[in-house]
Amino acid sequence: METNKFNGTNYNNWLRNVRIVLDFENLAYVLDKPLPTALPEGSLPEERLTFDKWLEDNRKVHSIILASMANEIQKHYDRLEDVPSIMLRMKEIYAVPDRHIRYAATKAFFGTKMAEGSSVQSHGVKMLSLVEKLEDLLGLEIHRCDPSVSSSVLRPIYC
Structure with a gap:
């Protein structure tokens, strides 16, 4: 990932490389699925486990994505917590149709x-x-x- 850091001009190639890494780690779903809503009172233990796993995986993917960016670009996205928001913003700005x-x-x-x-x-x-x-x-x-x-x-x- 070090040689393929996102620099503002290589979005499509960078995204392909990020997906390869995340697929290997079974974390690619975090890129596309929206952040689950907060769990209501009386949630089942399975729902709590799923929610907690998504939050943990989101944190991991967030770190991987930020680490794969040039320092100047990291500063624009490090405050965003959920990965789908980062990806949507990046796609709007950098993606080549x-x-x-x-x-x-x-x-x-x-x-x-x-x-x-x-x-x-x-x-x-x-x-x-x-x-x-x-x-x-x-x-x-x-x-x-x-x-x-x-x-x-x-x-x-x-x-």
């Missing part, structure tokens, strides 16, 4: 031409990396010609 990322990747793919005199191998590697990036962004396995790709502009190229 998915469609912009998909557009840039698609533009790079279709605009890439093999430079004269360059090796076919290096061009092939570059094109494969662009295909993999598009697969990740579109959530598809383009090279398998899956029927779900039929609506994609890329289907005619690979099938």
